[in-house]
Amino acid sequence: MIRLRALAVAMLCVLIAHAVGATTYYVATTGNDGGAGTAAAPWLTLQHAGDVAKAGDSVIVAPGTYQGFRPRQSGTATAPIQFLAQPGTVVTSPGSANSNSDNIWVRDVNYIVIDGFESRNAPRAGIAVQGEPDGNASGVVIRNCFCHNNGRWGIFTGFARDLLIQNNETSFSAAEHGIYVSNSGDRPTVRGNRVHDNNASGIQLNADPAEQGSDPTDPQGDGIIDNAIIEANVIHDNGVAGGAAINLASVRFSTVRNNILYNNHASGIAGWDDGDGNQYGSHDNRMIGNTIVQASDGRFAVSLKDGSINNVVKDNILIHPGGRGSLEVDASSQPGLNSDYNIVVNRFSDNVNFLTLAQWRALGSGFDPHSIVSSVSAVFVNPAANDYHPSYNSPSLNAGTLLPDLTTDIDGRPRPLGLGVDIGAYEAPVALPAAPTASPTPTFTPRLPTPTRTHAPTRTPTATVVHRPTATATPNRAAVLDWLSRWWRPW
Numbered sequence: 292m293i294r295l296r297a298l299a300v301a302m303l304c305v306l307i308a309h310a311v312g313a314t315t316y317y318v319a320t321t322g323n324d325g326g327a328g329t330a331a332a333p334w335l336t337l338q339h340a341g342d343v344a345k346a347g348d349s350v351i352v353a354p355g356t357y358q359g360f361r362p363r364q365s366g367t368a369t370a371p372i373q374f375l376a377q378p379g380t381v382v383t384s385p386g387s388a389n390s391n392s393d394n395i396w397v398r399d400v401n402y403i404v405i406d407g408f409e410s411r412n413a414p415r416a417g418i419a420v421q422g423e424p425d426g427n428a429s430g431v432v433i434r435n436c437f438c439h440n441n442g443r444w445g446i447f448t449g450f451a452r453d454l455l456i457q458n459n460e461t462s463f464s465a466a467e468h469g470i471y472v473s474n475s476g477d478r479p480t481v482r483g484n485r486v487h488d489n490n491a492s493g494i495q496l497n498a499d500p501a502e503q504g505s506d507p508t509d510p511q512g513d514g515i516i517d518n519a520i521i522e523a524n525v526i527h528d529n530g531v532a533g534g535a536a537i538n539l540a541s542v543r544f545s546t547v548r549n550n551i552l553y554n555n556h557a558s559g560i561a562g563w564d565d566g567d568g569n570q571y572g573s574h575d576n577r578m579i580g581n582t583i584v585q586a587s588d589g590r591f592a593v594s595l596k597d598g599s600i601n602n603v604v605k606d607n608i609l610i611h612p613g614g615r616g617s618l619e620v621d622a623s624s625q626p627g628l629n630s631d632y633n634i635v636v637n638r639f640s641d642n643v644n645f646l647t648l649a650q651w652r653a654l655g656s657g658f659d660p661h662s663i664v665s666s667v668s669a670v671f672v673n674p675a676a677n678d679y680h681p682s683y684n685s686p687s688l689n690a691g692t693l694l695p696d697l698t699t700d701i702d703g704r705p706r707p708l709g710l711g712v713d714i715g716a717y718e719a720p721v722a723l724p725a726a727p728t729a730s731p732t733p734t735f736t737p738r739l740p741t742p743t744r745t746h747a748p749t750r751t752p753t754a755t756v757v758h759r760p761t762a763t764a765t766p767n768r769a770a771v772l773d774w775l776s777r778w779w780r781p782w
Contacts (some may be wrong), residue, residue: 313347313370316340320355336360337374338386346370346402354379359386359394359410366402368430376407383412393419393447402430409437416447417461420454424504424512427452427476439463445489449474450511457482464489468534469526472496472519475503475512480520486527491534493526493555498541500567514571519545523701526550527677530557535594536583539573540565547576549701549716551679552583559583559592559609562599562624569598569623577603580697580706582679582715584667587613594619596642601627606691608634608679608715610667616640618651618659629657632692634714637664663690663714670715680717687714 318340322333333353334340337360340350344362347370359382366372382394389396392414397403398421410417417438422428428451436459438445445461445468448454454476461469461484469486472479475498486493496516504512519542526536535558537547542562552559560583562573573595583592592609595602595618602624609617616638620628625641639651652658665686672680681687689711699705700718708718 313349315349315351316344317351317353318357319353320357336386337382338388340374341386341388344372344374346372349373349375352376352380352408356381356383358382358384359389359396359413361386361388361396361398362400362403365400366404366430368402371402371404371430371432373404373406374408375404376409378407380408382408382410382417385413391415391419391421392442393417394441395419397421397428397431399423399426399428401428404432404434405436406432407435409439411438411440413441415442416444417441418446419444420448420451422450422452422476422511424450424475424502425506425509426450427511429453431455432457434458436460441465443467444471445469445486447471447473448476448479451476452478452511454479455482456480456484458484460485460487462486462488464491466490467532468492468495468538469529470494472516474499475510475514475516477510477515477517478519479516481522481524482520483523485525487525487529488527489529490532491530492538492557493529493536493552494521494524495534495538496521496540496542496545497538497565498571500541500565500571514541514567516542517544521545521547522549524550527553527555530555530589533557535559535561535590537561539563539576541567541571542573543575545576546696547578548580548697549699550581551701551716552581552585553677553679554584554586556586556589558590558594559585561594562596562602563594564597564599566597572596572598572600572624574598574600574602574627577696578605578607579603579694580606580691580700580714580716582608582717583610584608584671584674584679585611585613585615587611589613589615591615591619591640592617595624595628596621597623599624602629604628604630605632605694606697606712606714608670608687609636610634610665610670611636611638612667616645625655627657628655630659631657631661632690632714633659633662634665634670634687634690635659635662636666661692679715681713681715681719688719690714 316328317333319333322335324339326332341360341362346366393416394410394413395418432455434457439462443466469489498516500514503514536552536555537560539562564571617635619640621642639646691712691714701716
């Protein structure tokens with residue numbers, strides 16, 4: 292007992308020492324780097340804050356326009372260094388320490404939080420995080436940032452593991468991608484971002500097998516990204532120069548779920564080997580609960596090639612309104628494919644021939660035996676306004692299969708809410724009206740996973756609330772109860 296009490300006292304002392312040691316600094320366009328960095332005497336430059344801040348410190352940045360910066364010290368898992376921008380904080384150029392032409396550059400340091408910055412007009416990336424093949428940067432968080440009109444990427448990372456990229460907007464990247472996670476960085480989470488109008492991919496995870504470290508058995512530089520989570524992102528109008536909306540090169544044991552992809556001009560979700568051989572294919576991934584509506588000039592909704600085996604494709608809406616189709620899987624990627632309970636169009640491919648759903652099913656037992664052929668107009672409330680909630684009589688309602696790692700929808704609603712799981716990113720919400728009515732229902736603006744930004748307008752739709760039907764063709768007591776219990780309500 293005495294030993295336990297002494298240990299508790301020691302731990303409390305450590306916590307108190309940490310709390311006393313952590314400092315909050317301030318930066319403002321009216322400041323002076325010779326000052327104390329307090330609210331009353333803020334610093335002038337972000338780089339001075341980046342030079343001084345240490346583990347546990349926070350830097351509050353007042354609205355204004357700044358040069359970028361590079362943090363010089365690492366935080367810890369329990370005491371990160373936080374750079375917290377107030378609304379109206381804009382970084383328009385790299386700082387003096389950023390030799391790589393990125394506006395905000397997190398290089399060879401760990402546990403840094405970059406929160407709330409608008410970063411634009413960078414020659415390369417709006418925000419970049421980089422480590423080394425034998426020493427990845429770890430635990431970096433990029434959230435609530437708006438990276439647009441940058442020269443190559445909105446957000447870029449390389450040799451960085453245990454990332455969190457959340458609730459950002461990345462758009463109008465001139466050369467390449469909105470979000471690019473590269474170089475063997477395991478366990479990234481890319482969640483709740485709005486990614487649009489980028490020249491190439493929306494979100495690309497490319498492990499770059501050709502750029503391995505000196506020890507290819509070291510996970511920090513093995514040319515593979517493992518255990519990624521890509522979820523609840525809205526990704527649209529990317530890929531005019533090529534590059535899938537979600538592009539996976541040498542990515543394994545990862546989950547892609549509850550994303551909404553529309554009007555992208557290359558593939559929807561692509562898995563491949565980055566051109567380095569089938570041994571580097573993207574395998575053992577789960578693509579579940581996504582809504583994908585391709586542009587008419589786009590490629591397939593899901594494309595798996597070059598040894599991308601053992602993938603699961605379930606509970607997705609995979610619609611192509613043009614000449615391509617739902618899934619394209621080459622012969623090297625067909626082993627272990629488990630694709631089912633999807634809404635599809637009647638066109639598939641083995642990368643040699645176009646196939647009907649019946650011909651596709653004949654290729655193997657895991658080739659969509661329960662999937663349903665449908666169309667944009669039959670599935671969604673208002674696709675012309677890019678509202679991809681299910682319509683009153685959508686074939687997606689109750690038609691999915693219960694999956695252990697798909698327990699909520701893009702808005703956090705539990706699955707299922709009635710007789711079955713709904714296919715796609717949305718699960719119809721619960722409400723209990725006094726009685727069913729056919730009268731007009733109110734309009735609403737659907738909630739997207741990221742906040743609306745004031746910039747060049749994006750197509751955020753308004754939609755009409757509709758009532759939810761049962762998926763049962765003949766009315767019965769259970770169906771009526773499901774209809775009543777799952778009445779639509781405004782978001």
